[in-house]
Amino acid sequence: MTDIDSPGALAAKPIANTVAKTAKATSPRMAQGKRLLMEAAVRLASRLSCAQSVSLRELAREAGLNHNTFYRHFSSQDALLEEIVAEFGQQLREGLTQARQNAPSLADITPTVVGWTLDFALAHHAVFTIAMRERFGPPGPIRHAIEAMLAQLQDDMLRELQARGALPALPEATLRPILAIIIDQIFKMCHAHIEAPERRAERLLEARAMFETLMIGAVTRQAMAVQPGTSMPATN
Numbered sequence: 001m002t003d004i005d006s007p008g009a010l011a012a013k014p015i016a017n018t019v020a021k022t023a024k025a026t027s028p029r030m031a032q033g034k035r036l037l038m039e040a041a042v043r044l045a046s047r048l049s050c051a052q053s054v055s056l057r058e059l060a061r062e063a064g065l066n067h068n069t070f071y072r073h074f075s076s077q078d079a080l081l082e083e084i085v086a087e088f089g090q091q092l093r094e095g096l097t098q099a100r101q102n103a104p105s106l107a108d109i110t111p112t113v114v115g116w117t118l119d120f121a122l123a124h125h126a127v128f129t130i131a132m133r134e135r136f137g138p139p140g141p142i143r144h145a146i147e148a149m150l151a152q153l154q155d156d157m158l159r160e161l162q163a164r165g166a167l168p169a170l171p172e173a174t175l176r177p178i179l180a181i182i183i184d185q186i187f188k189m190c191h192a193h194i195e196a197p198e199r200r201a202e203r204l205l206e207a208r209a210m211f212e213t214l215m216i217g218a219v220t221r222q223a224m225a226v227q228p229g230t231s232m233p234a235t236n
Helices: 015-026 032-047 056-063 067-073 077-102 106-123 125-135 141-163 172-195 197-226
Strands: none
Touching: 032 056, 032 067, 032 077, 032 125, 056 067, 077 106, 077 125, 077 141, 106 125, 106 172, 106 197, 125 141, 125 172, 141 172, 172 197
């Protein structure tokens, strides 16, 4: 936790530099026109209610290109948006993997990973906002691409946290729904962070409490299933 006195504080210090290095390292070399179109699409789509509502002429004008050059690089606007999501997802996955590996201890994993994700969302706020919006938009190839990206994030999270011994010994069928909840909540937290980044320290505390509460609850329910006579303690 960068702004909190905790064992995870030092682990989160280099996050800002890691964000920049990850974005630079994972951006593949491509034709300048293609890159200009992708960047223009992100800028325009972030200002509109629907990414698909951007016209080709408007997109080309924003990119500083002739509108006839679009089809040299993309077969359709959906193909353009899918590539934006794919590149964004690749950068996100590689950065999260690096953050999990860099956490010096199990106690540092949550603040390090969530801290990196918040910083990444802030540094890529336009495409992050588009992804959040399109995820809950009408069915189509863009929403499908985002859902596929989230499924990959869940696979990575399960595999990498198990490798570090950071998850309880529970069946995969039990862990996956919990990880889906965590990913969903962290994405919502990132959206809030874009609007109010000064509350970063508070969000790191919330993330740690959420992770611990969900895991403790899962372990408790598993124990109850093994011992059918056990009941949840009453609450006042």
